[in-house]
Amino acid sequence: MPHPGAAPSRAPVGTVRFLAVRPGAPHMRDEEGELVDRLLAGDESAFEQLVGRYQERLRRLARAFVRSDAAADDVVQETWLAVLRGLPRFERRSTLRTWIFHVLANRARTQAVRDAKFVQFPELAAGEAEEPLSPDRDRFDAKGGWREPPRPWRSYDPERLLLDDEIRQALERAVEALPPGQRVVVILRDIEGLTAEEACNILGISETNQRVLLHRGRTRIRRALAPLLDRPERR
Amino acid sequence: MLTCKDVAERVAAYLDRRLSWQEWCAFLLHLAVCVFCRRYVAQMQATRAMLRKLGEIGRGEALDDSLRRALRAWRDERAAG
Numbered sequence: 001m002p003h004p005g006a007a008p009s010r011a012p013v014g015t016v017r018f019l020a021v022r023p024g025a026p027h028m029r030d031e032e033g034e035l036v037d038r039l040l041a042g043d044e045s046a047f048e049q050l051v052g053r054y055q056e057r058l059r060r061l062a063r064a065f066v067r068s069d070a071a072a073d074d075v076v077q078e079t080w081l082a083v084l085r086g087l088p089r090f091e092r093r094s095t096l097r098t099w100i101f102h103v104l105a106n107r108a109r110t111q112a113v114r115d116a117k118f119v120q121f122p123e124l125a126a127g128e129a130e131e132p133l134s135p136d137r138d139r140f141d142a143k144g145g146w147r148e149p150p151r152p153w154r155s156y157d158p159e160r161l162l163l164d165d166e167i168r169q170a171l172e173r174a175v176e177a178l179p180p181g182q183r184v185v186v187i188l189r190d191i192e193g194l195t196a197e198e199a200c201n202i203l204g205i206s207e208t209n210q211r212v213l214l215h216r217g218r219t220r221i222r223r224a225l226a227p228l229l230d231r232p233e234r235r
Numbered sequence: 236m237l238t239c240k241d242v243a244e245r246v247a248a249y250l251d252r253r254l255s256w257q258e259w260c261a262f263l264l265h266l267a268v269c270v271f272c273r274r275y276v277a278q279m280q281a282t283r284a285m286l287r288k289l290g291e292i293g294r295g296e297a298l299d300d301s302l303r304r305a306l307r308a309w310r311d312e313r314a315a316g
Binding site for chain 2: 190
């Protein structure tokens with residue numbers, strides 16, 4: 001962590017930090033188990049807590065599946081009803097969060113079959129196959145070297161960057177502008193922090209497809225942010 | 236030896252730790268000698284970290300009336316059944 005008073009990071013990006021990429025342990029949420037118990041016992045405040053925690057996140061996810069805010073609200077509403085109905089059978093083999101997202105994706109998938117308001121799932125699973133593997137592909141020459149190398153950013157510290165409203169809004173807009181498949185995968189993997197396996201289960205797609213969508217999505221987002229983050233050239 | 240393009244295409248697999256041991260070594264070896272790719276990978280990591288932070292910033296939302304009614308109906312049904 002940089003010292004709060006420190007100058008913006010000008011240090012060259014070292015290799016050592018890349019050795020630190022380690023898989024994170026999945027978060028086991030005992031507290032959510034307790035929430036389920038209270039809910040099954042009919043505790044209204046437990047449901048309030050659950051909705052308070054997930055409503056906005058479900059809406060964000062739903063919005064990736066449907067074409068309007070109103071349709072997203074409908075899907076979220078139906079998801080809650082389905083969650084209540086399914087709760088007595090929830091086996092707790094996955095986290096509550098993953099299960100709720102799964103319920104939402106299933107609702108959206110069922111709806112998509114009969115309703116044009118919804119993004120069709122084959123479209124999602126095909127992973128926008130017509131797009132080249134990497135949207136950054138044109139940035140390389142025939143030998144695979146950078147034709148247009150990335151310029152340094154003014155900071156690599158996510159907290160510092162997100163304090164800037166302009167950057168935060170640009171980030172949100174960049175996610176909303178992604179094609180549906182990329183958007184859903186970026187929401188589940190990066191915004192919600194699910195594992196690849198959990199995301200694949202929820203969406204019913206292969207791990208390779210999931211990774212391609214994630215990579216394309218992140219690449220587009222990085223590109224969208226670059227104009228705001230590139231450090232001005234020093235002369 | 237991986238090219239810069241190879242590295243760019245493997246970033247997601249690298250961040251998910253899905254590279255084989257050999258691929259991982261080749262990846263890091265490339266990063267050790269290529270400032271542009273180090274920068275690129277750092278930017279992708281920062282992008283991911285910002286998205287994660289975005290997910291942590293959230294407003295809580297109150298239960299609306301229709302959900303409250305749905306909950307009560309569900310509870311009564313369970314109590315009756």
